[in-house]
Amino acid sequence: MRLRLIYSPSxxxxxxxxxxxxxxxxxxxxxxxxxxxxxxxxxxxxxxxGESLQRVIEMxxxxxxxxxxxxxxxxxxxxxxxxxxxxxxxxxxKALRFRSDWTIDFDEERCVACRVCVxxxxxxxxxxx
Amino acid sequence: MAGKxxxxxxxxxxxxxxxxxxxxxxVLTAEEMIDLVESGGLEVAAKEVDVVxxxxxxxxxxxxxxxxFGHANPPIKxxxxxLNDVPVYKGLAAVDGxxxxxxxxxxxxxxxxxxxxxxxxxSGEEVELRGEAYGTDCYPRRHVETTITLDDLNQAVLxxxxxxxxxxxxxxxxxxxxxxxxxxxxxxxxxxxxxSGAGQLNPLCKDRYYETIxxxxxxxxxxxxxxxIGEGTQHSPQGxxxxxxxxxxxxxxxxxxLRGASFYRYGTTLxxxxxxxxxxxxxxxxxxxxxxDEDIYVKIRDYGVPxxxxxxxxxxxxxxxxxxxxxVTINDRDVPSSSLSxxxxxxxxxxxxxxWIFEGEFLLTEPVEPLPRYREFxxxxxxxxxxxxxxxxxxxxxxASPDDDVRVIAKRLVEKGIDHLPVVDRNSRLxxxxxxxxxAKAIAQDRDxxxxxxxxxxxxxxxxxxIDVVVRRMTQxxxxxxxxxxxxxxxxxxxxxxxxxxxxxxxR
Numbered sequence: 001m002r003l004r005l006i007y008s009p010s011x012x013x014x015x016x017x018x019x020x021x022x023x024x025x026x027x028x029x030x031x032x033x034x035x036x037x038x039x040x041x042x043x044x045x046x047x048x049x050g051e052s053l054q055r056v057i058e059m060x061x062x063x064x065x066x067x068x069x070x071x072x073x074x075x076x077x078x079x080x081x082x083x084x085x086x087x088x089x090x091x092x093x094k095a096l097r098f099r100s101d102w103t104i105d106f107d108e109e110r111c112v113a114c115r116v117c118v119x120x121x122x123x124x125x126x127x128x129x
Numbered sequence: 130m131a132g133k134x135x136x137x138x139x140x141x142x143x144x145x146x147x148x149x150x151x152x153x154x155x156v157l158t159a160e161e162m163i164d165l166v167e168s169g170g171l172e173v174a175a176k177e178v179d180v181v182x183x184x185x186x187x188x189x190x191x192x193x194x195x196x197x198f199g200h201a202n203p204p205i206k207x208x209x210x211x212l213n214d215v216p217v218y219k220g221l222a223a224v225d226g227x228x229x230x231x232x233x234x235x236x237x238x239x240x241x242x243x244x245x246x247x248x249x250x251x252s253g254e255e256v257e258l259r260g261e262a263y264g265t266d267c268y269p270r271r272h273v274e275t276t277i278t279l280d281d282l283n284q285a286v287l288x289x290x291x292x293x294x295x296x297x298x299x300x301x302x303x304x305x306x307x308x309x310x311x312x313x314x315x316x317x318x319x320x321x322x323x324x325s326g327a328g329q330l331n332p333l334c335k336d337r338y339y340e341t342i343x344x345x346x347x348x349x350x351x352x353x354x355x356x357x358i359g360e361g362t363q364h365s366p367q368g369x370x371x372x373x374x375x376x377x378x379x380x381x382x383x384x385x386x387l388r389g390a391s392f393y394r395y396g397t398t399l400x401x402x403x404x405x406x407x408x409x410x411x412x413x414x415x416x417x418x419x420x421x422d423e424d425i426y427v428k429i430r431d432y433g434v435p436x437x438x439x440x441x442x443x444x445x446x447x448x449x450x451x452x453x454x455x456x457v458t459i460n461d462r463d464v465p466s467s468s469l470s471x472x473x474x475x476x477x478x479x480x481x482x483x484x485w486i487f488e489g490e491f492l493l494t495e496p497v498e499p500l501p502r503y504r505e506f507x508x509x510x511x512x513x514x515x516x517x518x519x520x521x522x523x524x525x526x527x528x529a530s531p532d533d534d535v536r537v538i539a540k541r542l543v544e545k546g547i548d549h550l551p552v553v554d555r556n557s558r559l560x561x562x563x564x565x566x567x568x569a570k571a572i573a574q575d576r577d578x579x580x581x582x583x584x585x586x587x588x589x590x591x592x593x594x595x596i597d598v599v600v601r602r603m604t605q606x607x608x609x610x611x612x613x614x615x616x617x618x619x620x621x622x623x624x625x626x627x628x629x630x631x632x633x634x635x636x637r
Contacts, residue, residue, distance in 0.1 A: 082473075082474055083471045083472075083473040084187075084469055084470060084474075085467040085469065085472075086323070086469045089323060089465040089466055090313065090320075090321055102471075102476070122391060122398075123388055123390050124391075
């Protein structure tokens with residue numbers, strides 16, 4: 001499961017992520033991070049499920065972090081897509097690649113919905129609902 | 130094999146056409162030809178194969194269509210014209226116009242352009258036509274507004290001044306920010322490589338010495354039949370950058386093979402599908418028709434440096450095989466690479482063309498005239514020397530050292546009346562910068578040494594850079610001054626927005 005964590009100014013300086021990792025033992029992986037003095041935004045991948053995942057989410061929420069579940073990923077309009085490949089190399093998480101027949105393959109598990117591919121697509125075939 | 134023997138004729142175009150008509154011509158796509166040469170050898174392949182079909186499908190900005198709208202009653206000599214708000218070139222007769230692929234909508238900008246209008250016509254859509262005129266005795270009407278479809282036009286002729294680049298240099302970005310180019314999204318610090326071109330399927334690569342492709346060659350163009358009408362603009366064969374000018378009847382084409390496109394923050398264009406049959410007339414042609422991605426090399430250029438295309442620094446040379454593998458090695462690091470042109474569509478086009486020939490619908494042609502094998506590729510001649518950083522920068526630069534005291538330096542800035550202070554090491558090399566704002570903040574926070582507060586990633590300029598480029602850089606980083614450094618990063622001057630604006634209003 002991938003989460004977007006939004007840190008408000010009041011909690012942005014606290015070591016919340018480290019605390020969650022230490023307390024739960026879950027090896028949370030940071031996929032994307034934007035942090036400044038005002039605000040922090042992380043996209044993380046949580047390699048666990050069920051109760052253990054719920055516990056991680058609650059710990060973030062209890063610490064004052066806004067948690068969004070990243071279940072909405074991109075959609076490719078295969079009628080418009082020309083399989084050019086312009087979306088592939090800009091993708092920071094390698095969620096897009098060619099199949100052996102040169103059509104585009106999309107790996108939802110890797111996608112962090114960063115929208116780089118939406119901008120990169122010359123025929124506007126990619127959207128994020 | 131010696132050159133003379135290699136150009137000895139194996140078969141003529143006429144003989145091939147006879148076989149096509151009889152239904153026993155051997156036609157392979159370029160990929161199949163490569164496989165055959167690998168398994169059976171070149172001699173066998175050259176003996177067996179009559180035609181190799183090629184294909185390419187990529188963004189080709191120098192594309193567009195001549196359109197004739199028919200006359201209104203009373204008639205109008207349209208002086209300014211728009212189709213779906215995209216301006217149409219009207220320096221032609223009353224109701225003739227040229228719709229260029231990169232012309233952009235006056236209401237939707239980067240989102241929609243001439244390429245999209247061409248696609249809309251092919252999809253059978255109604256397109257809004259708007260025309261303005263000054264009115265004459267013979268053409269009294271001054272305004273027209275209607276909707277038209279492709280069927281309503283008398284002629285719609287795709288005429289593309291430059292298509293089908295033989296090869297195209299790949300792109301990467303050494304700078305520290307994402308750049309959006311006609312080569313797509315380029316991530317900072319050599320974050321990715323993009324490239325264009327069908328490589329081993331590309332028409333001109335497969336007839337590298339231009340022995341079969343020339344003026345008059347019948348081709349697959351946008352899903353219909355078209356013709357090569359000459360060398361393309363910027364045709365530069367000696368470096369492997371041959372191009373073609375092509376034409377074809379738009380009404381016979383198909384929106385699957387002509388697609389409007391837009392590159393983020395660059396503009397609009399048209400994806401064009403072109404396929405050309407290569408008659409295997411001699412060993413030399415057979416040999417080039419069997420070239421593989423492994424044999425076709427281009428340069429990777431750094432688009433992070435804002436220079437003329439041919440002056441963009443070359444990072445390394447690379448084969449289409451390596452580019453297409455999905456990763457390229459730059460500075461001992463694997464960098465993701467991907468194409469902008471569609472290999473899948475290129476394959477499809479080579480296949481469709483093969484089918485046309487196989488079914489006897491498409492006969493080959495001999496060129497009326499060959500393409501030039503040499504053309505000088507000249508840059509634009511700039512008559513007036515343009516302003517460079519050297520012309521406007523201040524050479525007397527007040528600098529400081531990293532261990533200087535914040536208060537002493539603040540005093541110096543006030544005395545000299547300056548805002549930007551480069552921080553240099555003992556060898557005058559730039560290590561940081563502080564501004565008057567940084568100093569005010571540092572004093573408020575009770576800091577002591579400059580190196581505690583200085584910005585270490587300094588945006589700089591070189592003496593020989595055009596002012597335009599540096600001003601754009603300052604705007605992008607939201608800063609008001611840059612130290613000017615030499616190649617060893619020694620500070621040789623400073624340029625501020627004040628220096629530039631003073632020059633603009635004509636002072637000094």
